Amino acid sequence: MSGSAGTLSLPFVYRPSHVSKAVILKMATPRAVPADSTPAEPLIVTLTGDEDNETDRTFVFANEGHTLGNALRSIVARYPDVLFCGYTVPHPAEAKMNLRIQAFQTPALDILKRALTDLSQVCDHVKKTFTERVAEFKQSNGEAMEMG
Amino acid sequence: MDRNYILTESGPVRAPSMPTKWSFNTFKEMFDIKIVFKDDMEMEFDVIGVEPSLANAFRRILLSEVPSIAIKEVHMYMNTSVIQDEVLCHRIGLIPLKANPRNFEMQQEGAPPSEHDTLEFELRIKCTKNNSAPAKTTELADLYKNHMVYSKSIKWLPMGDQDKMFSASDVGPVFDDILIAKMRPGQEIEMKMLAGKGCGKDHAKFSPVCTASYRLLPTIELTREIDGDAAYRLQKSFSPGVIDVVQRGGKPVAVVKNARYDNGSRNHMLHSDFASFVKVGRVPDHYIFTIESVGAIEPEELFLEAVDVLKAKCTNLLAELNKNS
Numbered sequence: 001m002s003g004s005a006g007t008l009s010l011p012f013v014y015r016p017s018h019v020s021k022a023v024i025l026k027m028a029t030p031r032a033v034p035a036d037s038t039p040a041e042p043l044i045v046t047l048t049g050d051e052d053n054e055t056d057r058t059f060v061f062a063n064e065g066h067t068l069g070n071a072l073r074s075i076v077a078r079y080p081d082v083l084f085c086g087y088t089v090p091h092p093a094e095a096k097m098n099l100r101i102q103a104f105q106t107p108a109l110d111i112l113k114r115a116l117t118d119l120s121q122v123c124d125h126v127k128k129t130f131t132e133r134v135a136e137f138k139q140s141n142g143e144a145m146e147m148g
Numbered sequence: 149m150d151r152n153y154i155l156t157e158s159g160p161v162r163a164p165s166m167p168t169k170w171s172f173n174t175f176k177e178m179f180d181i182k183i184v185f186k187d188d189m190e191m192e193f194d195v196i197g198v199e200p201s202l203a204n205a206f207r208r209i210l211l212s213e214v215p216s217i218a219i220k221e222v223h224m225y226m227n228t229s230v231i232q233d234e235v236l237c238h239r240i241g242l243i244p245l246k247a248n249p250r251n252f253e254m255q256q257e258g259a260p261p262s263e264h265d266t267l268e269f270e271l272r273i274k275c276t277k278n279n280s281a282p283a284k285t286t287e288l289a290d291l292y293k294n295h296m297v298y299s300k301s302i303k304w305l306p307m308g309d310q311d312k313m314f315s316a317s318d319v320g321p322v323f324d325d326i327l328i329a330k331m332r333p334g335q336e337i338e339m340k341m342l343a344g345k346g347c348g349k350d351h352a353k354f355s356p357v358c359t360a361s362y363r364l365l366p367t368i369e370l371t372r373e374i375d376g377d378a379a380y381r382l383q384k385s386f387s388p389g390v391i392d393v394v395q396r397g398g399k400p401v402a403v404v405k406n407a408r409y410d411n412g413s414r415n416h417m418l419h420s421d422f423a424s425f426v427k428v429g430r431v432p433d434h435y436i437f438t439i440e441s442v443g444a445i446e447p448e449e450l451f452l453e454a455v456d457v458l459k460a461k462c463t464n465l466l467a468e469l470n471k472n473s
Binding site: 042043044061064066067068070071073074075078079080109112113116117118119120121122123124125126127129130131133134136137138 | 168169170172175176179180181182183186193199200201202204205206208209213448451452455456458459461462463464465466468469470
């Protein structure tokens with residue numbers, strides 16, 4: 001892997017034929033990797049071909065699939081400043097997911113960051129609501145049992 | 149009914165219309181959860197006001213990305229039963245364990261098992277003739293001892309300080325009566341088992357749920373009064389409790405009592421006299437979620453874990469993107 005990988009700034013480039021030069025982002029989560037093996041692949045890179053326009057990008061997510069892809073797509077596709085958003089899992093045997101964003105003016109990277117923030121906010125709200133409702137359910141059922 | 153899917157003979161029609169612009173505040177207004185039923189193993193709840201993609205993300209994560217503990221290594225010292233070694237090992241791997249995955253770490257690849265990531269179990273059992281069996285009996289349970297190997301025979305061997313943290317009933321099989329093998333006198337099984345933490349996407353035995361599924365809330369609308377004999381025929385064409393027949397103006401009239409438990413049989417379409425007055429549909433953003441735990445963790449905890457997994461995906465990626473820009 002290239003030693004200068006960490007110094008490149010975004011937008012970054014992923015060239016399928018020169019994977020060794022394409023490593024821009026390192027793994028964020030600690031994973032089971034023996035010390036002497038090859039470094040883990042980056043969590044996210046971009047596909048080559050959109051270098052002259054920062055509003056259009058295809059992001060390649062490692063170890064992700066329909067779960068995150070469709071959830072992100074459903075949010076991004078409803079942003080008013082987005083022209084197109086779609087996702088694909090190019091091959092079922094490869095744990096990779098491509099998310100394509102084409103915006104009118106906003107950089108695609110900013111859109112992706114906004115979508116990730118929104119989705120994590122949604123998770124917080126789902127968790128909060130669910131916890132509240134379970135507590136209410138336990139309380140009302142406890143009362144019903146006491147009365148019965 | 150405008151926003152609902154309507155079922156016709158050719159399938160559901162009328163696409164749902166979610167708000168076209170995304171805003172977190174709109175989501176917050178529309179979103180709600182209703183708990184319908186809950187016990188230690190199973191729960192049913194309604195998730196209202198979400199897109200299919202989010203409901204499906206939670207379902208997929210429950211099935212394959214919430215970790216649980218299962219036996220992943222078997223050291224077989226003796227197996228003279230008729231079940232082949234590999235089949236027996238596979239059966240052993242599928243036994244659900246009570247151990248709480250939050251108390252354990254994921255075992256690092258290549259690292260030796262330790263008390264923080266591994267539980268050790270042992271199974272030693274031999275089938276013998278019962279010499280004190282009643283004369284002329286043909287019952288196998290009388291003739292033989294240990295001819296049925298159950299999960300209760302699996303003994304926990306605490307590693308390190310594990311016996312101070314857990315008791316055997318905290319970590320062992322969820323059920324005592326899971327049949328592992330059948331034997332005859334002279335046959336013997338002896339093995340050690342190592343259990344560890346894993347995810348359903350690596351092997352289904354690590355899935356913490358028996359099922360996690362959702363369906364859309366059904367709706368039924370009667371566009372014209374259906375009375376007399378037809379009311380009873382309508383009632384019979386749905387599941388019990390869905391349609392009620394009441395007396396109105398001296399004649400029986402069909403009313404929709406509870407569409408929730410409609411099974412979507414379409415049987416009402418066989419009755420040409422009223423088929424076109426019955427509109428059966430689905431509420432497109434009202435999901436009836438069912439989670440059945442295998443027994444290690446309560447179902448509501450599993451759902452919260454699934455939400456955490458999705459959030460962790462987002463925060464990890466955000467951290468990665470912000471670090472580089």
